[in-house]
Amino acid sequence: MHVKAGADKPARSCARAVCVGRLESARLTLAGGEAGNDAFRVTGAYPTGSQALRRISAVRADLVLLAERLPDMPGLACVGRLKRIAPRLRVLLVGETEVAEAVVNGLAAGADGWVWQHAPAAELGRAVRAVLAGGIFVPDAALRGVVELCLRDRVLHVEGVALTRREQQVLGLVVSGASDKEIAE
Secondary structure, X not given: OEEEOOOOOOOOOOEEEEXXXXXXXXXHHHHOOOOOOOOXXXXXXXXXXXXXXXHHHXXXXXXXXXXXXXXXXXXXXXXXXXXXXXXXXXXXXXXXXXXXXXXXXXXXXXXOEEEEOOOOHHHHHHHHHHXXXXXXXXXXXHHHHHHHHHHHHOOXXXXXXXXXHHHHHXXXXXXXXXXXXXXXX
């Protein structure tokens, strides 16, 4: 599912993507153009969150594909730190399991989308394009579980991460089934 969450400018003609963590298949899929689009290219890969945090400003990336599990820190902790360093950076969290709670926690931590690490190339391409266009990406297969979890809990909690008022508003609108136009207003 792609949700346009505002009137952000469209992505540049060739966006720069950086992979963080063990994402060999995602990196190769993007680098080889198998994701169905040549509008982005992989310009860097960092095995740890610490390396990415030290170098992200210098590489001027548009997008980070971030592994849910990193060898030196949780991926969720890295999301928030990346966003503080580079607020306009788009982050696509790449998860190990298709569990609704992992998707919700990733979005609550500040990720702009979530995709399963074994997703087909076409879905990875859709996720990257949606996130680069300023939207939020949640795989269709996980959407029902995400909505049920949000409706059940009503309040999202991620240790050490707080949603802004606007993020809470957007998430509430997504859960209620609002259209892209309604969310943008």
